[in-house]
Structure formats: C-alpha cells, structure tokens
Amino acid sequence: MPAFPYLRLQLMVFALVSAAFTNIYLAQPVLPMVQAQFGIDIAGVSWAVSAVILGMALANLPFGLLVDRWPIQPIILVGGLMVAGAGLVCALTDSFPVLIAARFVQGLFIPALTTSIAAYLGKTLPIEKLSVVMGSYVAATVLGGLGGRLMGGWLFPADDWRYAFMATAILTVLTTVIAVVGLPKPSNAGPHVKSTxxxxxxxxxxxxxxxxxxxxxxxxxxxxxxxxxxxxxxxxxxxxxxxxxxxxxxxxxxxxxxxxxxxxxxxxxxxxxxxxxxxxxxxxxxxxxxxxxxxxxxxxxxxxxxxxxxxxxxxxxxxxxxxxxxxxxxxxxxxxxxxxxxxxxxxxxxxxxxxxxxxxxxxxxxxxxxxxxxxxxxxxxxxx
CATH class of the missing domain: 1.20.1250.20 (MFS general substrate transporter like domains)
Structure with a gap:
C-alpha cells in the first residue's frame, strides 16, 4: 500500500462501521412503540431486531469469501445502498411482515460494510498499522451500537421512530460514498499469508x-x-x-x-x-x-x-x-x-x-x- 494518511483511513473506517452498526440496534429502544402501532405480541416484535442479526449470521461467511475475490469498493457500494434502501422501506411501510423482511435484508448486507472492511484492512495494511486502524473498527462497533439505540429512542421522539430509520439511511449512504471514493486499492504484495x-x-x-x-x-x-x-x-x-x-x-x-x-x-x-x-x-x-x-x-x-x-x-x-x-x-x-x-x-x-x-x-x-x-x-x- 503506498504512502497514505492513516488518520484519514481510520476516520473512514470509523464512520462506515458506525453507520452499519447504527442500523442493527435502531429498533431496540422503540420496540414497545412498534408493538403498539402494529398490534403484535412481544415475541413477534422482537423480530425487528433478531431478523437483522439472523441475516448477518447467514451472510457473514459468504461476504468473508467474496472480499477475497472482488475489489472492496463495489462490495461496499452495493451493501451500503441495500442497507439504506431497506431502511427506507422500514420507515415507510404499514405492514409488519414487510418491515421484518426489510430488516432481514439489512442484516444480509451489513457484513458488506463490516466483515468485508475488516478483511480488507487485514490484507491491505502492514502489520504495524493494522492494530491501530482496527482499534477504530472496534470503537466504531461500540459507538455504532450506542448510536442506534440513541437514534431510535432519544434523538427522535419514540412516536416518530420512522424518522430515525430515514436519518440512518441517509447516514449510511453518505458514509458508503465516502468509503467507496476514499479507500485505497489493496496491494497484493504484503506480509499476510493466504490460509489453506x-x-x-x-x-x-x-x-x-x-x-x-x-x-x-x-x-x-x-x-x-x-x-x-x-x-x-x-x-x-x-x-x-x-x-x-x-x-x-x-x-x-x-x-x-x-x-x-x-x-x-x-x-x-x-x-x-x-x-x-x-x-x-x-x-x-x-x-x-x-x-x-x-x-x-x-x-x-x-x-x-x-x-x-x-x-x-x-x-x-x-x-x-x-x-x-x-x-x-x-x-x-x-x-x-x-x-x-x-x-x-x-x-x-x-x-x-x-x-x-x-x-x-x-x-x-x-x-x-x-x-x-x-x-x-x-x-x-x-x-x-
């Protein structure tokens, strides 16, 4: 990897991963309000969160393999747009099954912004820089999780939880575009050995x-x-x-x-x-x-x-x-x-x-x- 401002890379990684994790927990603090609006039981409304996690679990390994075969930029672009688009569907739908389906789609594509970026960093950065930039990645998962909970139940009134989905969709698009434009292409030469x-x-x-x-x-x-x-x-x-x-x-x-x-x-x-x-x-x-x-x-x-x-x-x-x-x-x-x-x-x-x-x-x-x-x-x- 050529000379590159690592602080800029840290900030891009931090922003992208934070936005991705904000989507995961966005519905958590407003589950009682979602339950009341759609008239469903507690076990049913819990799928507004667990559907995302299930999608991530299913898609994590495929994206881990895909990033070894494709450049990171198109993976992030498609993933970010799908996560944001599904978030807008959540904000606009009056059907609970549609909301759950959209949340599941978000889960399927969030690994494009998390698992893929972690693999990209692993094969792009020299060892002495990897732990530093990965520190931004870990911090982003924490703050993204916190941000999703605050966005859903604090920054917006609980009755207006749909606006939280819209705002997060916009945030996801912005960080996706910044990452696609700003991330350097990885070099095949490096200290990392491919595992068999x-x-x-x-x-x-x-x-x-x-x-x-x-x-x-x-x-x-x-x-x-x-x-x-x-x-x-x-x-x-x-x-x-x-x-x-x-x-x-x-x-x-x-x-x-x-x-x-x-x-x-x-x-x-x-x-x-x-x-x-x-x-x-x-x-x-x-x-x-x-x-x-x-x-x-x-x-x-x-x-x-x-x-x-x-x-x-x-x-x-x-x-x-x-x-x-x-x-x-x-x-x-x-x-x-x-x-x-x-x-x-x-x-x-x-x-x-x-x-x-x-x-x-x-x-x-x-x-x-x-x-x-x-x-x-x-x-x-x-x-x-």
Missing part, C-alpha cells in the same frame, strides 16, 4: 470451537438484556418513558474502555482468569437486574456491559493467540457464532417474556452465562 485452512477444518478443532460457543452464549445474554429491558422498565413498578430508558443505554460506551483493558488483562493474567471474572460479573449483574430498584438497574446494566466486553475481548484474543494460520476464516466463524447466539437469545427470550416476564429472561440468561464460565474454568491456567 477450510471452515470445516477449523470447526473440527474443539479448542477453537470452545471460543465460538463462548461468543454465542455471552452475546445471547447481552442482546437479550438490552432487547427486553425497555419492556421491563415500561411496566410497574418503574413506568419509564422510552426516552428515559434509552438514556440508560449510555452505559454501552463502557465497551470502549473495557475491551482493550480486558485484552491487556488476558495477556497479563491469562484468558482463564479473565473469562471467569467477566462471567462472574455477568452473573452478579443479572441478579441485580432482577431487583425492582433504580440503583440496581443502573449498576446491573453497567455490570452487564463490563462483564460482556470482558468475556468478548478475552475470548477473541485467546482465539487469535491460539491460531498459527486461518485467522480470517476463524474470525469469520467467531462472528457467525456470535450473531447466531444473539439471534437465538432474543428469539427464545421473547417466548419466555410472554409467559414468565422479565424473570424468564433473567432465568435463561443465568443459564447461558454458564457457557463462558465453563470455557474459562476449563481454559489453561497459564496466559494464553
């Missing part, structure tokens, strides 16, 4: 699969808590407005600090200790969220973010340190399990919430936390 490991060969290695399952279990808990918390806080004894509930999502920004900190802990103390510590924090957080107390909710939600990002950073770090080749495909599988776990968590907890309310969500989440806890307890004792 297949997805099947990676899945046959149980030490790696453990980290994939860890990602699925922890994200199932995290996504379910954030998805159904608005319903919990809208009911007695809280009776919160959508705007008040959305303000709590500011704790999500903790991921910017916790993820790199957990990575350093994992190197210093070992992935075993870090995974166990993060899982125990998650367990405590879920117990606090069961209490009918404002302080318990604030502290519990903050602890959910701290525990999740601790587990997530430790698992993905341990995965990459255990690899000698196949990093790209292994990380694609990690992301696949991650989002399948989120989709399953949201879907199953939607059914539980209908029958047992918030207690059902907390009960299943407590069981799911046992997955990363078990992975941590069975991890090697020395740093890995």
């Amino acid at each position: 490991l297949s997805y099947g060969q990676l899945l046959a290695q149980w030490p790696l699969v453990r980290y994939f399952i860890c990602a699925a279990g922890s994200f199932a808990v995290f996504s379910s808590v954030f998805n159904y918390l608005p319903f919990r806080l809208a009911d007695a004894p809280f009776g919160w407005s959508t705007e008040a509930t959305t303000t709590l999502y500011l704790v999500y920004i903790m991921g910017i600090f916790m993820a790199p900190l957990a990575g350093r802990w994992s190197v210093r103390f070992g992935s075993r200790a870090t995974l166990v510590a993060g899982s125990l924090v998650l367990l405590l957080a879920l117990l606090l969220l069961q209490l009918a107390s404002l302080i318990a909710v604030v502290v519990g939600l903050t602890a959910v973010c701290a525990g999740f990002f601790c587990v997530h950073a430790a698992a993905v770090g341990a995965l990459n340190r255990s690899l000698t080749s196949g990093h790209g495909r292994a990380n694609a599988l990690y992301v696949l399990f991650y989002y399948v776990g989120g989709w399953l968590g949201i879907s199953l907890n939607g059914l539980l919430y209908q029958h047992w309310g918030w207690t059902g969500v907390i009960g299943l989440s407590l069981l799911l936390v046992l997955i990363p806890l078990t992975v941590g307890l069975t991890e090697r004792r020395h740093p890995a």
Whole structure:
C-alpha cells in the first residue's frame, strides 16, 4: 500500500462501521412503540431486531469469501445502498411482515460494510498499522451500537421512530460514498499469508470451537438484556418513558474502555482468569437486574456491559493467540457464532417474556452465562 494518511483511513473506517452498526440496534429502544402501532405480541416484535442479526449470521461467511475475490469498493457500494434502501422501506411501510423482511435484508448486507472492511484492512495494511486502524473498527462497533439505540429512542421522539430509520439511511449512504471514493486499492504484495485452512477444518478443532460457543452464549445474554429491558422498565413498578430508558443505554460506551483493558488483562493474567471474572460479573449483574430498584438497574446494566466486553475481548484474543494460520476464516466463524447466539437469545427470550416476564429472561440468561464460565474454568491456567 503506498504512502497514505492513516488518520484519514481510520476516520473512514470509523464512520462506515458506525453507520452499519447504527442500523442493527435502531429498533431496540422503540420496540414497545412498534408493538403498539402494529398490534403484535412481544415475541413477534422482537423480530425487528433478531431478523437483522439472523441475516448477518447467514451472510457473514459468504461476504468473508467474496472480499477475497472482488475489489472492496463495489462490495461496499452495493451493501451500503441495500442497507439504506431497506431502511427506507422500514420507515415507510404499514405492514409488519414487510418491515421484518426489510430488516432481514439489512442484516444480509451489513457484513458488506463490516466483515468485508475488516478483511480488507487485514490484507491491505502492514502489520504495524493494522492494530491501530482496527482499534477504530472496534470503537466504531461500540459507538455504532450506542448510536442506534440513541437514534431510535432519544434523538427522535419514540412516536416518530420512522424518522430515525430515514436519518440512518441517509447516514449510511453518505458514509458508503465516502468509503467507496476514499479507500485505497489493496496491494497484493504484503506480509499476510493466504490460509489453506477450510471452515470445516477449523470447526473440527474443539479448542477453537470452545471460543465460538463462548461468543454465542455471552452475546445471547447481552442482546437479550438490552432487547427486553425497555419492556421491563415500561411496566410497574418503574413506568419509564422510552426516552428515559434509552438514556440508560449510555452505559454501552463502557465497551470502549473495557475491551482493550480486558485484552491487556488476558495477556497479563491469562484468558482463564479473565473469562471467569467477566462471567462472574455477568452473573452478579443479572441478579441485580432482577431487583425492582433504580440503583440496581443502573449498576446491573453497567455490570452487564463490563462483564460482556470482558468475556468478548478475552475470548477473541485467546482465539487469535491460539491460531498459527486461518485467522480470517476463524474470525469469520467467531462472528457467525456470535450473531447466531444473539439471534437465538432474543428469539427464545421473547417466548419466555410472554409467559414468565422479565424473570424468564433473567432465568435463561443465568443459564447461558454458564457457557463462558465453563470455557474459562476449563481454559489453561497459564496466559494464553
């Protein structure tokens, strides 16, 4: 890659990935309002979020392969336009099935802006610059997730959630155009070696699969808590407005600090200790969220973010340190399990919430936390 202003590249990556992640969680804080407008049950309305995650899970591996065969610019262009176009459909439709179909289409093409750009950076940048620019990528996933929640339930009135979809569609188009015009073409010459490991060969290695399952279990808990918390806080004894509930999502920004900190802990103390510590924090957080107390909710939600990002950073770090080749495909599988776990968590907890309310969500989440806890307890004792 020729001399290039890396700050400019960081900003483009940050903007594009932030816009992509804003689309994912845009509907989360306004689910009660969407439910009321379309007259459907809680399990049904949860598909406004889980359909996106399912689409991402299905499309992640294909886009991971496609970016090895095609230039990045047309992939980003098509992906960005499809995500934005489907977002406009969500804003304009009066049919709930059409809204869910459009959200699923968004999920199918969001990997064109996330998985593809990560693979592009991996094969474009020299090693000494890769970690710096990827730092912008990780920060963008956190702030994009926060931005989607704030856009949907705070920047626009909850009754006008459709305007949030329109604004996000415009943002997606703008960042897509900037990236298509500004991203440099990758050079085939570089320090990165093409892996011959297949997805099947990676899945046959149980030490790696453990980290994939860890990602699925922890994200199932995290996504379910954030998805159904608005319903919990809208009911007695809280009776919160959508705007008040959305303000709590500011704790999500903790991921910017916790993820790199957990990575350093994992190197210093070992992935075993870090995974166990993060899982125990998650367990405590879920117990606090069961209490009918404002302080318990604030502290519990903050602890959910701290525990999740601790587990997530430790698992993905341990995965990459255990690899000698196949990093790209292994990380694609990690992301696949991650989002399948989120989709399953949201879907199953939607059914539980209908029958047992918030207690059902907390009960299943407590069981799911046992997955990363078990992975941590069975991890090697020395740093890995």
